[in-house]
Amino acid sequence: MSLIKKSRVQNRPIISVIAALGCRGQIGLDGKIPWDSSKDLQRFKWITIGSPVIMGRKTYESIGGPLVGRQNVIITSQQDYNAPMCNIAHNIKEAIEVLAQNSWNKEIFIIGGESIYKEVINYADMLYLTHIPYSGPADTYFPKIVGNWNRVFNEMDKDGSQFEVLWRT
Numbered sequence: 038m039s040l041i042k043k044s045r046v047q048n049r050p051i052i053s054v055i056a057a058l059g060c061r062g063q064i065g066l067d068g069k070i071p072w073d074s075s076k077d078l079q080r081f082k083w084i085t086i087g088s089p090v091i092m093g094r095k096t097y098e099s100i101g102g103p104l105v106g107r108q109n110v111i112i113t114s115q116q117d118y119n120a121p122m123c124n125i126a127h128n129i130k131e132a133i134e135v136l137a138q139n140s141w142n143k144e145i146f147i148i149g150g151e152s153i154y155k156e157v158i159n160y161a162d163m164l165y166l167t168h169i170p171y172s173g174p175a176d177t178y179f180p181k182i183v184g185n186w187n188r189v190f191n192e193m194d195k196d197g198s199q200f201e202v203l204w205r206t
């Protein structure tokens with residue numbers, strides 16, 4: 038994205054988490070995102086296009102296919118899982134290590150869902166978060182954010198959503 042100069046840190050790609058959260062950290066309901074925000078989907082595409090994305094098997098099935106213009110890595114424990122035009126991995130850290138070996142990959146995006154965010158939140162370098170004014174039900178949530186973070190970008194959308202980018206200090 039143009040707002041932040043992409044560069045590798047310590048000779049490895051930046052590990053970025055991108056998510057949209059409701060007022061109580063809600064992210065999903067019945068396998069879907071429980072709101073409709075075309076603005077946020079556009080921003081998600083603009084930020085992640087050209088970079089590899091890592092997602093859980095349930096999120097992949099919810100999307101229904103690979104995200105175009107991005108290398109898609111699906112995490113599953115199923116040895117014979119088939120996802121056309123995607124890479125399959127059985128371990129998130131290994132998936133990141135393999136992607137990191139490609140020096141073209143300046144930034145790797147972790148795009149959910151809950152189980153994948155939980156595993157990565159403790160070592161992510163950046164968080165791209167959209168806070169949606171949604172207070173309804175959910176069955177999946179974003180994990181607690183711990184540690185020290187600097188807000189490097191912040192904007193309000195017309196629909197009342199807030200988008201922020203945090204960098205781990």
Ligand SMILES: NC(=O)c1ccc[n+]([C@@H]2O[C@H](COP(=O)([O-])OP(=O)(O)OC[C@H]3O[C@@H](n4cnc5c(N)ncnc54)[C@H](OP(=O)(O)O)[C@@H]3O)[C@@H](O)[C@H]2O)c1
Binds near residue numbers: 095097113115149151
């Ligand atoms: N609001 C947002 O920004 C956002 C973004 C993404 C997703 N979502 C929502 O989040 C919900 C899905 O979240 P979720 O937690 O239920 O599912 P998920 O994280 O998308 O996928 C879970 C699956 O990933 C695999 N997996 C996870 N960790 C693994 C590991 N360490 N090793 C091997 N496989 C692993 C397992 O697949 P197998 O069962 O095949 O082994 C597991 O069942 C949906 O409602 C979706 O719409 C919201």
